[in-house]
Amino acid sequence: MGMDFSTLRTLISRYCAGEENWVDSRTVYIGHKEPPPGTEAFIQQRFPDNRIVSSKYTFWNFIPKNMFEQFRRVANFYFLIIFLVQLIIDTPTSPVTSGLPLFFVITVTAIKQGYEDWLRHKADNAVNKCPVHVVQHGKVTRKQSRKLRVGDVVFVKEDETFPCDLILLSSSRDDGTCYVTTASLDGESSHKTYYAVQDTKAYRTEKEVDSIHATIECEQPQPDLYKSLLSFCRPLGSENLLLRGATLKNTEYIYAVAIYTGMETKMALNYQSKCQKRSAVEKSMNAYLVVYLCILISKAVINTALKYAWQADTNRDEPWYNQRTETERQRHVIRAFTDFLAFMVLFNYIIPVSMYVTVEMQKFLGSYFIVWDDEMLDEELGERAVVNTSDLNEELGQVEYVFTDKTGTLTENNMEFIECCVDGHVYVMPGAGMDMIDSSPGPEAREREELFFRALCLCHTVQVKEEDTVDGIKQGIHQGKSTSFYISSSPDEVALVEGVKGIYFVCVCVCSISFELLEVLTFDSVRRRMSVIVRDTGELYLFCKGADSSIFPRVVSGKVEQVRAREGLRTLCVAYRPLSPEQYQEVCHQLSGAKLALQDRDKRLAEAYDQIEKDLILLGATAVEDRLQEKAADTIESLHKAGIKVWVLTGDKMETAAATCYASKLFHRNTQILELTTKRTEEQSLHDVLFDLSRTVLRHLSGDCTDFGLIIDGATLSAVMRPDQEDSNSGNYKEIFLEICRNCSAVLCCRMAPLQKAQIVKLIKASKEHPITLAIGDGANDVSMILEAHVGIGIMGKEGRQAVRNSDYAIPKFKHLKKMLLVHGHYYYIRISELVQYFFYKNVCFIFPQFLYQFFCGFSQQPLYDTAYLTLYNISFTSLPILLYSLIEQHINMDILKKDPSLYRDIAKNSLLQWSTFIYWTVLGVYDAIVMFFGAYFLFDNTTFTSNGQMFGNWTFGTLVFTVLVFTVTFKLALDTHYWTWINHFVIWGSLIFFVVFSLLWGGIIWPFLNYQRMYYVFMQMLSSGPAWLSIILLITASLLPDVVKKVIWRALWPTTTERIQVGFYAINMLHMHKNCVLLVFLGSYVT
Helix, strand or coil: CCCCHHHHHHHHHHHHHCHHHCCCEEEEEHHHCCCCCCCCCCCCCCCCCCCCCCCCCCCCCHHHHHHHHHCCCHHHHHHHHHHHHHHHCCCCCCCHHHHHHHHHHHHHHHHHHHHHHHHHHHHHHHHHCCEEEEEECCEEEEEEHHHCCCCCEEEEECCCECCCEEEEEEECCCCCEEEEEEHHHHCEEEEEEEECCCCCCCCCCHHHHHCCCCEEEEECCCCCCCCCCEECCCEECHHHEECCCCEEECCCEEEEEEEECHHHCHHHHCCCCCCCCCCHHHHHHHHHHHHHHHHHHHHHHHHHHHHHHHCCCHHHHCCHHHCCCHHHHHCHHHHHHHHHHHHHHHCHHHCCHHHHHHHHHHHHHHCHHHHCCHHHCECCCCECCEECCCCCHHHHHCCCEEEECCCCCCEEEEEEEEEEEECCEEEECCCCCCEECCCCCCHHHHHHHHHHHHHHHHCCCCEEECCCEECCCEECEECCEECCEEECCCHHHHHHHHHHHCCCCCCCCCCCCCEEEEEEECCCCCCCEEEEEEEECCEEEEEEEECHHHHHHHEEECCHHHCCCCCCCEEEEEEEEEECHHHHHHHHHHHHHHHCCCCCHHHHHHHHHHHHCCCEEEEEEEEEEEEECCCHHHHHHHHHHCCCEEEEECCCCHHHHHHHHHHCCCCCCCCEEEEECHHHHHHCCHHHHHHHHHHHHHHHHHCCCCCEEEEEEHHHHHHHHCCCCCCCCCCCHHHHHHHHHHCCCEEEEECCCHHHHHHHHHHHHCCCCCCCEEEEECCHHHHHHHHHCCEEEEECCCCCCHHHHHCCEEECCCCHHHHHHHHHHHHHHHHHHHHHHHHHHHHHHHHHHHHHHHHHCCCCCCCCCCHHHHHHHHHHHCHHHHHHHHHHCCCCCHHHHHHCHHHHHHHHHHHHHCHHHHHHHHHHHHHHHHHHHHHHHHHCCCCCCCCCCCCCCHHHHHHHHHHHHHHHHHHHHHHHCCCCCHHHHHHHHHHHHHHHHHHHHHHHCCCCCCCCCCCCCHHHHHHCCHHHHHHHHHHHHHHHHHHHHHHHHHHHHCCCHHHHHHHHHHHHHHHHHHHHHHHHHHHHHHHC
């Protein structure tokens, strides 16, 4: 319903700049050289500098903005109003009782949020002040990154990161290419090839580059990483555009011109602002607060109305010695409003601010259990789990969807050549050698085998690196000497070349003495294959390598039926085709015509490749494994058992991602894969594909229980998110897509831009079920989805620390997610749910007797309890036991939670904070309050209550009710406690002892700083009466008995899974205790 803030900012900037000055493209003058006189008039466009801003506050807006955000909370705003009322009018209680706790909560929260934003400012300054090299007046000069402007010519050296979005002008390589890693953008650490502009690739020095007079026409900034519309005398594409965050590799230097800077770079546009997240428990607390606020207002209205009904009788109006004047009688409206506010303050304790203080402390202190967990310590990295925000601890126990990155999160991004199949014979590679599983091949098969490995050595885009290090991690030093190793745009290509290196061939470079490389038909995601044309001792061959789905339809001979994809492995098929000189000439003619085309060049190249790559002879297939992280498959399987759906969102290619999904047990062998990809939507309309998939899913749902898995790519997702408005029959594509996803056990989204990952998370969040989502990743490309999800988790991987800095939690490895959710999340939710319900319960018990008391004191706003009891009830007498309970309670043993993930389902959907549970706790509190008040009232009916015939007064009555109250709510918590330690005993019984000691001191000493001594000797006088002791015991028993009976009946008739396990666990403990007792008796009799 609301407009996106980025869109709003764009519209405002357009309005402020004048709509007539807004254009859909920008003109960039290289080196800021304006066109010569006589050319067309131009409007100089203004572009932002290269400053990156990820912080939320500034020095000037921190206090007002933070105060606004904090007082958006219903509770904070409510307590502010109560505090102001206590300041303005004469109320039964002091303003300090509301103002001090509110000030504490606001201050602590502001300090925490201010510190987190200071860290973001610090990180921004480190990036913005990073030095960059710029060509000015024929020389290379240094400046800070934030001072970079659109049009500057930037000089970048190897292993440096691009400071903004650049167009490649020239490089140190003769062919004008450079190699780049984009791990921080799409998660791929492989080397990609980018090309310089044809007209400028010969300019290699600063003076030559500075002499360029040209302009670049490009579209306005947009977040799509894989699409760019540019022109520089000729059309340019994404292969000429170097994106901010990528790193230059295997190229000595490059010259490039800045076209998008600062917050207009594609990486910045794929980020989204960090907003404050609120947990489902906090939303339930706010809903309960509204209900109790309505109860509070109702109580105040009822008491105000009854007060004036009571005073309508002139005999009850005022005593004869203190009658009101006529002027006072005429101010009945103002007095009624003042009385209403006074009743509001008197009953205000039904919503104690101490609950929010306790919740903040519980979250803050409880977060250390994650940090201190030795099972979440990675000894290899020396890293522990990190908690960046403690506000979402309980949300870890409510997760329904997990969105995970692939590279670096599920996998180690380390490809390994496992096995291959040649002409029907299977070879495995244990270490450096190769073993054949099938029978030995014959002479013809030997020839095919040699041709197969020759194809692997030649059909690739691998480059040779002759330096000591690559990426600062992998070193090419063997026995003190520098050795060569390989880099490529695809890590599985490197694995294949390294695998065959020690078997038959040693590949030193692509061009060798024996083979001449003539043409390279590069890989693309639509064809899903690549080819090379080579000359081998006068003979011409076309070698082709690609996915089985793209190779098999083009094969005319070969053992197709014996080449099958291995589950969990990346399978590539290898085929070849001999070429005659005439066929080669025709191929050259087709390729040159397509490459020189000025219009539809990509389309014509695709058509040429399609004509060339046909009539192939299948040689075999390879199986490459992208090694999973330790226990990644076990973690995903446990999450499935816990009822959590796992989606993989990756920028990687579909084949690689699908292989990882099989290896990680996300997809199984019997999973029916549904594809919603660009290839399929080219054959059918998106409308038809969606409805076909929907019918397939619904048809199987009504019959057998087929396990479905969905694969969708980024381009198709864009079409789903932006349906064709011209098609009136298109319907709502999002709803159809969501319906398909709901019925799939797992979903794989490949070729995803960072912003698309966030859009997927947002789409699921906004669905009608409103599920709780969790996003986990390790790279800067995962930041957007981490910020969008209800809970964001960063992996301490090799792709920098941006994901960790922007996450709510950080863990060393993916396997630690299992314990974080199934154990810590489970405990956090159980504990805070009990805390919230218990706080509302004990304050209903506390304040409802005060409401009943007004019926017996003429609605005079007379407090039932002493001021000290009113102030200390929630702060001292009852707060510490529930705080400790919410920190260390374990209703089920930790090992059981890890072994049985299905227990996570028992707490799903915020089950412990449903309205039925809330009503039960409220009714229980009202019942206990009625028992306490009227039980004490009927016992007080005997006016000669003490042995000496002395009458009890109203403060003794209130003290008796308060004593029963404190003991009842404390015993209630003790009955709910399953995990007893010495700390529990010390705190629970110690809090009761503290109450008794305080009451004895408070009523046993005349305090000189008090202007009243109404509680003097009251508590001791009450304890000196035998009936008082009896009434306390009877009333506590009567209050607790219904809850105990209800629990016994429910456990016997309708036990939950958790309760069954508790009973079994206790039975085992009792059996062990019985055996130990029998053993001790036997040993005692033996000794005797």
